[in-house]
Amino acid sequence: MTFVIAIDGPAAAGKGTLSRRIAEQYGFHHLDTGLTYRATAKALMDAGLPLDDEAVAETMAREVDLSGLDRAVLSAHAIGEAASKIAVMPAVRRALVEAQRAFALKEPGTVLDGRDIGTVVCPDAAVKLYVTASPEVRAKRRHDEIIAGGGKADYTAIFEDVKKRDGRDMGRADSPLRPAEDAHLLDTSEMSIEAAFQAAKTLVDAALKEKI
Ligand code: C5P
Numbered sequence: 001m002t003f004v005i006a007i008d009g010p011a012a013a014g015k016g017t018l019s020r021r022i023a024e025q026y027g028f029h030h031l032d033t034g035l036t037y038r039a040t041a042k043a044l045m046d047a048g049l050p051l052d053d054e055a056v057a058e059t060m061a062r063e064v065d066l067s068g069l070d071r072a073v074l075s076a077h078a079i080g081e082a083a084s085k086i087a088v089m090p091a092v093r094r095a096l097v098e099a100q101r102a103f104a105l106k107e108p109g110t111v112l113d114g115r116d117i118g119t120v121v122c123p124d125a126a127v128k129l130y131v132t133a134s135p136e137v138r139a140k141r142r143h144d145e146i147i148a149g150g151g152k153a154d155y156t157a158i159f160e161d162v163k164k165r166d167g168r169d170m171g172r173a174d175s176p177l178r179p180a181e182d183a184h185l186l187d188t189s190e191m192s193i194e195a196a197f198q199a200a201k202t203l204v205d206a207a208l209k210e211k212i
Contacts, residue, residue, distance in 0.1 A: 003109035006117035006125035012138035015131040019113040033114030038074040041082035061095035118180035130179035133189040
């Protein structure tokens with residue numbers, strides 16, 4: 001059986017960077033599942049289709065190609081907002097979860113990050129991490145990222161946005177964002193990404209040892 005690492009948490013908690021580093025460390029395949037929701041939303045927007053028609057959104061979700069997902073193309077704020085709107089639709093989630101589960105089977109192992117990996121997509125994952133940080137810290141990180149990239153950013157607007165996105169992700173009826181009961185919590189508010197990586201590595205090494 002393949003070795004699955006499930007990493008969940010709210011927007012801008014650092015789970016993307018952490019997931020990539022873990023995948024690299026163990027030579028595992030990585031899927032940022034947020035991109036599957038973003039790609040579905042972008043396809044709808046590009047085609048001029050509504051974001052509130054579940055059947056149309058499901059059709060788009062079933063056409064998403066997991067091998068062609070690129071965060072650079074999908075990073076726009078409007079795409080993230082649209083993604084969190086279609087992510088409340090059960091038919092869209094069913095379609096994307098099916099594709100994510102198929103990806104999770106790749107050998108020798110996989111790292112999937114998102115909102116519902118440990119709870120819904122891969123409940124039998126060998127290691128589950130729930131990466132979080134205070135809304136203030138997450139907003140500041142997002143703000144600094146935009147500034148570092150040469151863009152313009154308003155901290156207060158970003159902070160409000162982080163809280164709004166949290167509310168939508170944690171409050172939806174289907175697969176709300178929450179830690180799995182057996183997830184290890186990693187609060188990165190006052191932890192560097194290197195420290196978070198070392199903590200995660202200790203957990204993964206222990207689980208790998210157990211598997212042999
Ligand atoms: O992680 P990212 O910000 O790219 O995700 C965009 C949106 O997709 C999230 O706000 C969330 O609503 C949705 N999502 C989800 N389940 C996942 C990953 C993302 O509902 N596993």
